[in-house]
Amino acid sequence: MPAVLALFLGYVMSMFYRSFLAIVAGDLGRDLGFGAAELSGLSSVWLFTFAFSQIPLGPALDRFGAGRTVAACSFLTVSGAVAFAVSQSYAMSLLAMAAIGAGCAANLMGATVHVALNFPPRRFAWMLAVLISAGSLGQLLGATPLALASEAFGWRPTMLATALLSLFSALAILAAVKDKARPTKQESRRPAVLTGALRIARLPALHWMLPVIFMSYAVVISERSLWIGPYLAEVHGLSPVSIGNVALFMSLLMAFGALAFGPAERLLRGPKMPALGASIVVGIAFIVLGAWQGSDRLGPIALLGIIGFFGMSYGSLMAHARLFIPDSLIGVGATFINFVFMSGSGLVQFLSGVFIAHAEASGIDAPHRYAALHTGFGIVLLATAVIYARAPRRPMGDANVVPAQ
DSSP: OHHHHHHHHHHHHHHHHHHSHHHHHHHHHHHHOOOHHHHHHHHHHHHHHHHHTHHHHHHHHHHHOHHHHHHHHHHHHHHHHHHHHHOOSHHHHHHHHHHHHHHHHHHHHHHHHHHHHHSOHHHHHHHHHHHHHHHHHHHHHTTHHHHHHHHHHOHHHHHHHHHHHHHHHHHHHHHHOOOOOOOOTTTTOOOOHHHHHHHHHTOHHHHTTHHHHHHHHHHHHHIIIIIHHHHHHHHHOOOHHHHHHHHHHHHHHHHHHHHHHHHHHHHTTSSHHHHHHHHHHHHHHHHHHHHOOSSOSHHHHHHHHHHHHHSOTHHHHHHHHHTTSOGGGHHHHHHHHHHHHHHHHHHHHHHHHHHHHHHHHTTOOHHHHHHHHHHHHHHHHHHHHHHHTTSOSSOOTTTTOOOOO
């Protein structure tokens, strides 16, 4: 359990660094002259390095284990946080954010691999759901507590304090997470990262899972992180404070919803049915949100809450895919699945932004363009759920045979 707690702390810090920029944006503008373009660049480089760090991360987790890999990456996060705290230029800030992004890339996957190898499969979804829910604490730390600390002590000392927290996390992981003995030379002949990922992608069972893995998290996180504000402001006229309250409401339900998938998996005897049912509910909720007419605000807010609560099927989908991934490829397999989740999120956010901009330029009013967006989210998600319904619930026959190189 100490190992799990140490890994959980690392993931909390990862979620903090994903969300802190918005709170210190004013300080960065005043002290370093950063505007919207610079802030966007800092956020983008974090995501860019985080995503591409998944490529070498899988083999590293398979070769060295979760403890050493996550600890090493956490030390990189510490160096990035310190560099950001003392930065005097945009170039140095970019390098610091790149280091933080690369360092944070291992936290979730390292914890996933540790849980997969050290806990029975029936507990995997529950443990992963707890981890994802606990990560929301990082987003909370990166909100009001960060703003209060920055106001009281300044943003630079506050960032140095977060670097100390990350250092504590790295040391705790190094001390508490005991990796299994390294394999013998005969056993360590693992495929190259791209070869291993391709072998995972060719698993017959995953062919039915990958579309919903690509879309399920993407539509939910796109709504929460990108469109909830413009939608509520332009269509329902909510103030920034009211929008923040709705976003907090949706975020809390996302955290509680993530926890609910563990008991649902036990009740429904496996991860497939909770993930499938949740995808159907979220798809229908998006379609209803798109069809909603009138000035009533409670209905859309309730629908956003439903989307948040049922939308965190990440853990169950990862648990379902894990049933078909052999232990020898668990690092490559987990990072490959995570890459599908995150690449879907990036593509959906990009394409939805293009759509909204084009609709606005074409003179389509806000209610109709957001109605089309939400309806599209729902239809595409339901289509992937139909495909996912054909996925086997558990390995049988050739469903879990990893194709040869």
